[in-house]
Amino acid sequence: MGRSCIPKCKTARLMGWLQIILGSLVILVSILSLTRFYYAGFFLHNEEICQHLYTTIKDVNHGFDAKALSDRVEQVLDMLETLQGKLELKEKEMEKNKGIALDKKYLEDEIVRPLHSANVALRQIRLPKIEEGGNFTVKEDPLINYFVTEEIRKYITSKENRIGKINLYGSDKVYNTIGHACVLHKKELERYMDYDIGSYCDDDWNLAQKLMLNGCDPLPRRRCLTRASKVYYKPYPINESLWRIPDERNVRWGNYQCRNFECLSSKNPKRGYSKCTGCFEMEKEKVKWVSNTSLSTDFLISDVLAIKPGEIRIGLDYGIGTGTFAARMREKNVTIVSTALNLGAPFNEMIALRGLVPLYVTLNQRLPFFDNIMDLIHTSGFMDGWIDFLLLDFILYDWDRVLRPGGLLWIDKFFCKKKDLDDYMYMFLQLRYRKHMWVISPKSKDEVYLSALLQKPPRAI
Structure with missing residues (x-):
C-alpha cells in the first residue's frame, strides 16, 4: 500500500x-x-x-x-x-x-x-525611467515593448557612452535607427533578426530587400556572418573587368531564378527580371552613350561633358543597370556611384565585380550624401510614368540637395503617357534649372520619351 x-x-x-x-x-x-x-x-x-x-x-x-x-x-x-x-x-x-x-x-x-x-x-517589459529630482523626462526608447525578439530590442535600445563622456558627435548616447514602417511588418522583421549570434546568417537577402521596399528602411544591423558563394575566384584586373562578364562562381545565386549569366540573356523570356534589357550582355552595353542611334533622346557622354569641360568629376547614376554608365564615365576620369537593387538578378554583384561602386538604396530612401557635392546626377530606366507626383517631388528635391550649384541633372529617356507629359514637364522644370538639352520623341501610339540635361542654378543666399 x-x-x-x-x-x-x-x-x-x-x-x-x-x-x-x-x-x-x-x-x-x-x-x-x-x-x-x-x-x-x-x-x-x-x-x-x-x-x-x-x-x-x-x-x-x-x-x-x-x-x-x-x-x-x-x-x-x-x-x-x-x-x-x-x-x-x-x-x-x-x-x-x-x-x-x-x-x-x-x-x-x-x-x-x-x-x-x-x-x-x-x-522584457520595459518601463520608462524617470529622472530623480522632479525632472520627469521619459528615458525609455520608443517601440521597446512592441517587438518580442530580443535582438531587435537590444539593437534599438540606446547605447550610453563609456565613462559618461560626450562622444565626438556631441551626444551621450548612440541611437540605432530602424524605419518607422517596420512596425507594419513585425513578423517579417522578427524573422529577419532571429538568428544565433556569431553564426551564419540565413540566405534571406530577398526578405531584407522586401522589407526595404516596403519602407522598413534602414534595416537593423545584424551580428551574424554573411554567406558568400561556395567557390570564390579573385576578380579580374580593373582594365579587364569593366567590359567582361564576371566569373559566375563569384555570385551567390540563391533566391534568383537564374543560376548563371548565360541564363540572364535578353533572349531568355524566363530570366527573372524585366528592366534593363540586355544589360548582362557586354556587346550591347558597349554601344550605350557612345554611338549615335536613331532616337534623338539618346544623348552621348561626350556631348554632355563638353558642356562643362573639366568640371564633371563625381556623380550618381540613379537607375537600374549593371554599371555601364559608370564604366564609360570612368574611362573619362569621372567617378560615378551607381544605385542598385537586386530585382530578379544580381545587379549589385555585377557592378562590384566590374570594379565599380554599387549603392544599395531604395527609391524611398534619402540619399546618404551631404549637400551640394555632386557634379552630375544621371537617371535612366528606374522611373517612368508609374511614379506618383508627390513621390517624384520628394525625389527631385533630394537630388537638388546633393547636386552642387552648376551641377547637371541628366534625365535619360524618361517615358510616360502623352496625356501626363505636361504634368511631368512641370515637375522637372519647377526648380528653375537651366535647359541645355530638351528632347521629346514618340515611344508608341500613346507614350513619349523625354530626355533632358538641366543645370542647377547658383541660388545665392
Missing part, C-alpha cells in the same frame, strides 16, 4: 508547487499594484500626491508607447491564463482517472515552456 501511494504523492506535490508558483506571481503583481495605488494617494487622499502622479503620468505618456506596453501585459496575462486552464483541466482528468500520472514530455511542453515564456515576456 505504501509503494502505490508514492506516484500519487509525487504528482500531488508537483501540482501543489505549480499552484504555489502561479499564486506567488499573482500575489506579487497584486502587491506591486497596491504599492502604486498607495503612492498615488488613493488610500490617503493626498492632493499633492495626486497632482504629482498626474504630472508624472502626463509627462511619461508623452513619447512612450503605452499601447505596446498594454499589449505586452495582455500577452503575459493570456499566457498565464492559458497555463492555468491547462493545469486545472489536467487536475480534473487526474481526479477522474486515478491511475494517470504526469509524464515528462507533458510537463516540458505544456507547463515548463509556457511558464518560461511568460517569465521571459514579463521580464
